Amino acid sequence: LKNHYDVVIIGSGGAGLTSAIQAYELGLSPVILEKMDKIGGNTTRASSGMNAAETFVQLNHKIVDSFEDFYNETFIGGGKMNNQELLKFFTEHGALAIDWLAQHDIKLDDLTITGGMKTMRTHRPSSLAPIGGYLVTELLKYIAKYQIPLFDNIKVTDLLTDKGQITGVKALTDQEIMITTDAVVLATGGFGAGKDLLAEYRSDLLNLRTTNQPGATGDGLKLAKKIGAKLVDMDQVQVHPTVQQDTPHAFLIGEAVRGEGAILVNNDGKRFVNELDTRKNVTKAIDDLGGTGAYLIFDRDIRSRVKAIEFYDHVGLVKTGQNVEELAQEIGVDSQILQQTVYDWNAAVETQKDSKFNRTTGMERNISDGPFYAIHIAPAVHYTMGGVAINHKTQVLNEDNQVIKGLFAAGEVAGGLHGNNRIGGNSIAETVVFGRQAGQQVYKYLKD
Ligand code: ADP
Incomplete structure (x- = not known):
């Protein structure tokens, strides 16, 4: 040096x-x-x-x-x-x-x-x-x-x-x-991992986990502020909707999984949102479920389009079923309802018309190619x-x-x-x- x-x-x-x-x-x-x-x-x-x-x-x-x-x-x-x-x-x-x-x-x-x-x-x-x-x-x-x-x-x-x-x-x-x-x-x-700045600007998010590395503590903002720099939009913190956090680490499950065709279902096995709405809106829809989180559902074909899923599976975040019924049992949702949800979604892909939630993107492939997979997700602090x-x-x-x-x-x-x-x-x-x-x-x- x-x-x-x-x-x-x-x-x-x-x-x-x-x-x-x-x-x-x-x-x-x-x-x-x-x-x-x-x-x-x-x-x-x-x-x-x-x-x-x-x-x-x-x-x-x-x-x-x-x-x-x-x-x-x-x-x-x-x-x-x-x-x-x-x-x-x-x-x-x-x-x-x-x-x-x-x-x-x-x-x-x-x-x-x-x-x-x-x-x-x-x-x-x-x-x-x-x-x-x-x-x-x-x-x-x-x-x-x-x-x-x-x-x-x-x-x-x-x-x-x-x-x-x-x-x-x-x-x-x-x-x-x-x-x-x-x-x-x-x-x-x-500063997604900076508890002091989050406490100052967004104390409502303090109990959420974060996808950020521990060094994301907003040092640059503090350094610059000390010599007179202006800070803007400090209360605008992004909560990412799809983060797997049932283990000690919070794993972000990237948007590409939905972009390639995955859907989100609630504890009843039903879709509840346009999965490719903005992060803000998808997060709100998951929050409105009342703290249960949701499941990303996809099949082998979609999985093959997102390499990261191999890693998620390797660390034990992915549930598998040879058919939709088996997957439903794995994640504890009603199998009739989940089968109907997947059936309806495949029809929406077929006609390129999602009359329930008006999704228009990530509809290139349906969910029909077993095995079938689910990842449990919930929102976490992601980006400032x-x-x-x-x-x-x-x-x-x-x-x-x-x-x-x-x-x-x-x-x-x-x-x-x-x-x-x-x-x-x-x-x-x-x-x-x-x-x-x-x-x-x-x-x-x-x-x-
Ligand atoms: P970006 O995506 O904007 O490039 P990253 O989060 O990928 O930001 O990288 C920022 C890097 O800066 C991190 O590796 C972080 O540990 C480092 N960093 C933060 N504060 C300091 C500091 N005070 N001194 C040196 N490095 C820092």
């Missing part, structure tokens, strides 16, 4: 790794500091994919999409609370981010769909492996190739400034250290939409909406893009789109 770098990047998730690679490719010498002993943050847990519109991958699949649709669906999904400057930049730069990844041997050649979207624009690897682990593993190959220094177990504790301008960071390893730099990228993620205020250049803003010189932020630490509900597939996209932007804007800042 040296005592000076062109840019200090705090956090080793998708946003941190991407901004480091971009900065390096522009000729800068970055360092990445990670406080945990594990690299990759919450990004490694992401399962669905990366949303982008007008990509070459979509055209390969004969899907004609538009920035406008991507913008509008995200805006509606976010309760029209999204920061429109950020949303415009985001929706218009996803395709470039897909190209950039492809140029770095990161190929997201398959497509799926998530809740609240009307078009297949969630890009994922053709191996159908969960996106997060794949992305971090592949980005780390470039970090290694470029020999970009990356240190774990170093926690940044202060941002140093002179006349309001970044001059360095203070950090803690086994001792306190100081690094001088003219630019810092906050890529510290959110709020964070530090930035402009589309990823420059952090103070309470007067003035740029804090030398301070940039990308990824979950930044607030505003998602409004009151993040669409699945938009967080990975955010880390790559704004991670690249941060690397570029740091270069411009240091050069000017």
Whole structure:
């Protein structure tokens, strides 16, 4: 570890790794500091994919999409609370981010769909492996190739400034250290595992479990606030509807399972919601069941479309029945009713008309190919939409909406893009789109 770098990047998730690679490719010498002993943050847990519109991958699949649709669906999904400057930049730069990844041997050649979207624009690897682990593993190959220094177990504790301008960071390893730099990228993620911030902004969620890694404690928000940054949308916390939490660990069961065709049933074995409505609405529908949670129901064909299910099964989260009746017995719901539910759903797929709940997506395949499977799920804290205020250049803003010189932020630490509900597939996209932007804007800042 040296005592000076062109840019200090705090956090080793998708946003941190991407901004480091971009900065390096522009000729800068970055360092990445990670406080945990594990690299990759919450990004490694992401399962669905990366949303982008007008990509070459979509055209390969004969899907004609538009920035406008991507913008509008995200805006509606976010309760029209999204920061429109950020949303415009985001929706218009996803395709470039897909190209950039492809140029770095990161190929997201398959497509799926998530809740609240009307078009297949969630890009994922053709191996159908969960996106997060794949992305971090592949980005780390470039970090290694470029020999970009990356240190774990170093926690940044202060941002140093002179006349309001970044001059360095203070950090803690086994001792306190100081690094001088003219630019810092906050890529510290959110506060889904930060009980103090949750208590301050959303005490009603304190009794829920979280899908987040333990380091997601909102450090970046606190660091930035101490030097005058504005925080926005702090009370907007996403609760993910489908999390398996009957074991000590809370396992997020990604939206792709529904996107590929799974349904949700209640304890009576009946559907109760459009499974691909937004996370906010599906969560509310499950909450309204009165605390029982619900079951995801799918068959062998759907299972084969989502690699992560092998892992869920391996750790004992999946119930199996050779036929629907047997599955009903396994999960303790009335088998007549569950059989009728599956029968009705298959008819809806056949006619492409769900008269009960108006579902219109994830209806490519029915549930008829045994064995049949169920996963018990319930909502858990998942993502914090709020964070530090930035402009589309990823420059952090103070309470007067003035740029804090030398301070940039990308990824979950930044607030505003998602409004009151993040669409699945938009967080990975955010880390790559704004991670690249941060690397570029740091270069411009240091050069000017
Ligand atoms: P994003 O998806 O926005 O890239 P992630 O959650 O994937 O965010 O990654 C953020 C990373 O930042 C995590 O690995 C987290 O442990 C790390 N981090 C958080 N606070 C600090 C800190 N104070 N110092 C160093 N690293 C930090």
